[in-house]
Amino acid sequence: MAVEVRTVREDELAAFFESMSTAFLERPDVEKVADEVRGLWDLSRTWAALDDGRICGTFRSWETELTVPGKARLPAAAVSGVTVLPTHRRRGVLRQMVAAEHAAIRERGEAIGLLYASEYPIYGRFGYGPGMREASWTVDARSAGDVVASRGKVEIAPRNEQTRDAIRAVYEERRMRHPGEIRRRDYHWDYETGLRESAWGPTWKGFLALHRNAAGEVDGYARYRSEEKWEHHQPRAIVNLDELHGVSDEAYADLWRFLIETDWVGTIKAERRTYAEPLPWLLANARAAELTAVGEGMWVRLFDVPRALEARAYERACSIVLELVDDEAPGGGIRVQLDADTAGATCRVTDRSPDLTIHISALGAAYLGDSPLSHAVLARGADEHRTGALRDADALFRTLNVAWSSTFF
Numbered sequence: 001m002a003v004e005v006r007t008v009r010e011d012e013l014a015a016f017f018e019s020m021s022t023a024f025l026e027r028p029d030v031e032k033v034a035d036e037v038r039g040l041w042d043l044s045r046t047w048a049a050l051d052d053g054r055i056c057g058t059f060r061s062w063e064t065e066l067t068v069p070g071k072a073r074l075p076a077a078a079v080s081g082v083t084v085l086p087t088h089r090r091r092g093v094l095r096q097m098v099a100a101e102h103a104a105i106r107e108r109g110e111a112i113g114l115l116y117a118s119e120y121p122i123y124g125r126f127g128y129g130p131g132m133r134e135a136s137w138t139v140d141a142r143s144a145g146d147v148v149a150s151r152g153k154v155e156i157a158p159r160n161e162q163t164r165d166a167i168r169a170v171y172e173e174r175r176m177r178h179p180g181e182i183r184r185r186d187y188h189w190d191y192e193t194g195l196r197e198s199a200w201g202p203t204w205k206g207f208l209a210l211h212r213n214a215a216g217e218v219d220g221y222a223r224y225r226s227e228e229k230w231e232h233h234q235p236r237a238i239v240n241l242d243e244l245h246g247v248s249d250e251a252y253a254d255l256w257r258f259l260i261e262t263d264w265v266g267t268i269k270a271e272r273r274t275y276a277e278p279l280p281w282l283l284a285n286a287r288a289a290e291l292t293a294v295g296e297g298m299w300v301r302l303f304d305v306p307r308a309l310e311a312r313a314y315e316r317a318c319s320i321v322l323e324l325v326d327d328e329a330p331g332g333g334i335r336v337q338l339d340a341d342t343a344g345a346t347c348r349v350t351d352r353s354p355d356l357t358i359h360i361s362a363l364g365a366a367y368l369g370d371s372p373l374s375h376a377v378l379a380r381g382a383d384e385h386r387t388g389a390l391r392d393a394d395a396l397f398r399t400l401n402v403a404w405s406s407t408f409f
Helices: 010-023 030-037 093-108 161-175 188-192 249-260 305-311 360-366 389-397
Strands: 004-007 046-051 054-067 073-084 112-115 133-140 153-157 207-212 218-227 237-246 265-273 289-296 299-302 318-325 333-341 344-349 356-359
Touching: 004 093, 010 030, 010 046, 010 054, 010 073, 046 093, 054 093, 054 112, 073 093, 073 305, 153 249, 161 188, 161 207, 161 218, 161 237, 207 249, 218 249, 237 249, 249 265, 299 305, 299 360, 305 333, 305 344, 318 360, 318 389, 356 360, 356 389, 360 389
Parallel strands: 073 112, 237 265, 318 356
Antiparallel strands: 004 046, 046 054, 054 073, 112 299, 133 265, 133 289, 153 207, 207 218, 218 237, 318 333, 333 344
16 A cells, blocks of 8 residues: 555554654653643644554654844744654655655745754755754863853752743844754743653753853853762762853853863763854863864755845855756756845846756755855765856855754754
């Protein structure tokens, strides 16, 4: 029988999670997980693939907003929970689910699709490109030396609704300024502060530190957990930093100072940060902050190309006609003319001869300014119809500020 792809019904949620968790090699209580997400998930964005009535694939998205270079914000779909049972590999199940959701994204008018890829080779063929890099840092607190002088106040805050609202306000202010950040779901904050229990994994039980500026306003926060460790009868605790944000350089520096100078702490581990972290420059011994891993972060797919290219800012001037190969577009692609300078940009569909032909996934990778277009085209190639067009486009899309998303989904 042919595999059917449709949105999932509420009474199918337990079966949905049974299929998803099997593909993810996990064993949660699927009935409890189903009860937990009822009322939280938008089931009109939750897809199931069914083979003879049994769910064999899962795919969902949620509504968000992406900050692009120049601080404009575009509606986006955050794709998550993508699985196919191991019994149904190589049967086109994923392609059917992608087609259903991508058609829905276009119908909803969302300009961009976003995801994190568990397996790198999968999503390029659906038009997604790795749009940013993320990094892990390890800080040796014992050898960091002096940290820049404190300019504000850091306090330990209780895990309650008031603290939740305070850190949410900080994040909202910051994400509107920083390319790559996205709007989080409302209930995300309850999970991240331990106010809501998770049926899928352990409830967060860490610590919350707030930074206040000279006016007493909360302008930064850190969420962290600790692991007890002793060496030679000496405390060498490990701090796992889940998140640290400040809307000012002072808040950022003071929060790192607070963590590094906390008694008993030997090591701070921070995953899913930016590789462009300024942290080493705050320390007397910059080598104490070690960049321990760098890999791709959030992937980007453009659905409304003219809207997306017109919305972002550019740091140099260029006029270029781009031909984008896209299997999902009518005729197998789209051709646009982009006229951009530091004052703004216009982009429209055109029938003019192209200067450069590239795959849509390469444009998604370069869109936020972190991945060089000249690198992104290497996987599928590029056709220059005008000498220097790739060089010009590569320079046009690059940005001074490094894009980074601190929200994993």
